[in-house]
Amino acid sequence: MNEQVHKVNSEDRIFNIVLNCMAAILIAIVLYPLIFVISASFSDPSHVVNGDIWLLPKGFTWEAYAKVFHDAQIWNGFKNTLIYTVLGTFINLFLTTLIAYPLSRRDLPGRTIFTFIIAFTMFFSGGIIPTYLLVKNLGMYNLIWSMVIPNAIATYNVIVMRSFFQTSIPWELQEAALIDGCSNFKLFIKVILPLSKPILAVMVLFYAVGHWNEYFNGLIYLQNEKLYPLQLVLREILIQNQASDTDITASMAKQTLLAESMKYAIIVVSSIPVIILYPFVQKHFVKGVMIGSIKG
Amino acid sequence: MSLKPESTKRIKEKVLPATKPKKKLWKNIVRRYDLYLMLILPMAWYIIFLYGPMYGLQIAFKDFIPIKGYWGSPWVGFENFQRFFSSYYFWRLIRNTVTIKVFSILFGFPIPILLALLVNELKNNKYKKVLQNITYIPHFISVVVIVGMLNLFLDPNTGVVNVILHSFGIKSIPFMQEAGWFKPLFIGSNIWTNMGWQSIIYIAALSGVSPELYEAARVDGASKLQRIWHVSIPSIMPTVIILLILEVGHFMDIGFEKILLMQNQLNMSSSDVIATFTYRTGILDGEYSYTTAIGLFDAIINFILLIVINQIARKKTSTSLW
Numbered sequence: 001m002n003e004q005v006h007k008v009n010s011e012d013r014i015f016n017i018v019l020n021c022m023a024a025i026l027i028a029i030v031l032y033p034l035i036f037v038i039s040a041s042f043s044d045p046s047h048v049v050n051g052d053i054w055l056l057p058k059g060f061t062w063e064a065y066a067k068v069f070h071d072a073q074i075w076n077g078f079k080n081t082l083i084y085t086v087l088g089t090f091i092n093l094f095l096t097t098l099i100a101y102p103l104s105r106r107d108l109p110g111r112t113i114f115t116f117i118i119a120f121t122m123f124f125s126g127g128i129i130p131t132y133l134l135v136k137n138l139g140m141y142n143l144i145w146s147m148v149i150p151n152a153i154a155t156y157n158v159i160v161m162r163s164f165f166q167t168s169i170p171w172e173l174q175e176a177a178l179i180d181g182c183s184n185f186k187l188f189i190k191v192i193l194p195l196s197k198p199i200l201a202v203m204v205l206f207y208a209v210g211h212w213n214e215y216f217n218g219l220i221y222l223q224n225e226k227l228y229p230l231q232l233v234l235r236e237i238l239i240q241n242q243a244s245d246t247d248i249t250a251s252m253a254k255q256t257l258l259a260e261s262m263k264y265a266i267i268v269v270s271s272i273p274v275i276i277l278y279p280f281v282q283k284h285f286v287k288g289v290m291i292g293s294i295k296g
Numbered sequence: 297m298s299l300k301p302e303s304t305k306r307i308k309e310k311v312l313p314a315t316k317p318k319k320k321l322w323k324n325i326v327r328r329y330d331l332y333l334m335l336i337l338p339m340a341w342y343i344i345f346l347y348g349p350m351y352g353l354q355i356a357f358k359d360f361i362p363i364k365g366y367w368g369s370p371w372v373g374f375e376n377f378q379r380f381f382s383s384y385y386f387w388r389l390i391r392n393t394v395t396i397k398v399f400s401i402l403f404g405f406p407i408p409i410l411l412a413l414l415v416n417e418l419k420n421n422k423y424k425k426v427l428q429n430i431t432y433i434p435h436f437i438s439v440v441v442i443v444g445m446l447n448l449f450l451d452p453n454t455g456v457v458n459v460i461l462h463s464f465g466i467k468s469i470p471f472m473q474e475a476g477w478f479k480p481l482f483i484g485s486n487i488w489t490n491m492g493w494q495s496i497i498y499i500a501a502l503s504g505v506s507p508e509l510y511e512a513a514r515v516d517g518a519s520k521l522q523r524i525w526h527v528s529i530p531s532i533m534p535t536v537i538i539l540l541i542l543e544v545g546h547f548m549d550i551g552f553e554k555i556l557l558m559q560n561q562l563n564m565s566s567s568d569v570i571a572t573f574t575y576r577t578g579i580l581d582g583e584y585s586y587t588t589a590i591g592l593f594d595a596i597i598n599f600i601l602l603i604v605i606n607q608i609a610r611k612k613t614s615t616s617l618w
Binding site: 114 | 321325328332334335337339341342344346347349350351352353355362378414418419420423427429430431432433434436437438439440441443444445448449454456457458459488492499519520545546553556557571574575578579588591592594597599602613
């Protein structure tokens, strides 16, 4: 279909202009806060506090970043979150694949029962308190495990993955392998997994972002500050306004100023790992969301 | 093998249906034992971590004392529920929960659809990609950071928003501390965070619409707006309905993790919702039975709404979850 062949009437032309303007406004609305945060993080703290910054940094300085990188609490949070993210995502991936594959097999007796058991949990759950009591009773309270086990599987992701296996890997191929005497395990490891890299990438993104941004489980299950994930440290600094370790050498006023622009730097630093991950899996994840929209 | 035994076997199957399929089913199960092995670990997780708490819901009807355990604690019937319904907080919590959700659906639900329609109409592919990729970014930012950004931007003294208001001669507004601003800020920032990501599904649905439909409408003299109204929107209607059902089915869950972060003593009257109350009273104050009852009340309302809206959708539009 060639666009140029058709005569575009003036009404449509106006319509196009309006659309392009709306798109530009939307881009500006989404980007402005992000650019502002980056600019403020590189600016002289006094300009930040006086509200001199509109778009570009003023009085360029790395001071705020230097302070963020010297903060022991932030480093500790970073380290913990990294552990929770890597370990948690590994557990997520392992269990989600293990359940999604059998459920994708149309020749599995009892498939509908299993699917019902897991899908039901999307609509009805025990709620916060019984879950909290369970985790406590299992002795996971105040341990790393409380950050990775209670959320080891997301049902939505199981359904996305199952749909991928059903729609993207030809059943005839699997059937042929089985007829040739291939065991289900061998089929899974030798045929299915190598063909599933796109969906595995999507799952890594979904789960890893979830772990990286998780704060609520930490809030209710962790008491030991040494185990705090980054988001809990951020919560203390950004929301409860508790600036971390105080540097006695700097004057009090300068200290308060720096704490302000440090908040911007900390936002940038904490969001960068996820944003870096994004381009690598970006081509896959849109597909992942789309597969998730397939009914069933 | 000759055909004869095969055909007699088939006849036998017809004559003795009671035993034969059972045997076959058993054979099918045994042949796929390794698939069941794979299922053991994840299913055990589901039973323990998702069905376990459902079993724990019984304490809503008990006076749960941790040392005595689930079994030892005495039954109290509906006492916990009655206490909640007659509590001072009850109407405030219900009002906040319901208004936040209703306004979220009213404003937040259509915007991703409009964004998808916009993306679909843009003819310049590069521009389209830029718009899409930029609107996805906020989805990856944590709630803590989003609320932190709100605090920074809306700070009465140093926040950029109030600095702008100042330059217009308007007195600064302590947005985060005023109850009246809580809901608009919560819903508005949610839209900012989620619109791009939520539009993906609609964009996918729109890309599946046959170009011939648009072509036919164009030949019939339909303007662009008419083509959107009569071709695009009807084509994504099933997707819209499914997502609306899911949204309503989670009516009482309203992203309370973010509300919890935005909450402070000053905006409590409009920010306190059932889930944040449950967190405070249950986890912080240890009133387990009482808050479990509140949670159960929440879950039951969700479930009823889900069934009702699914039924309505099935009758009116023939699209439904089941």
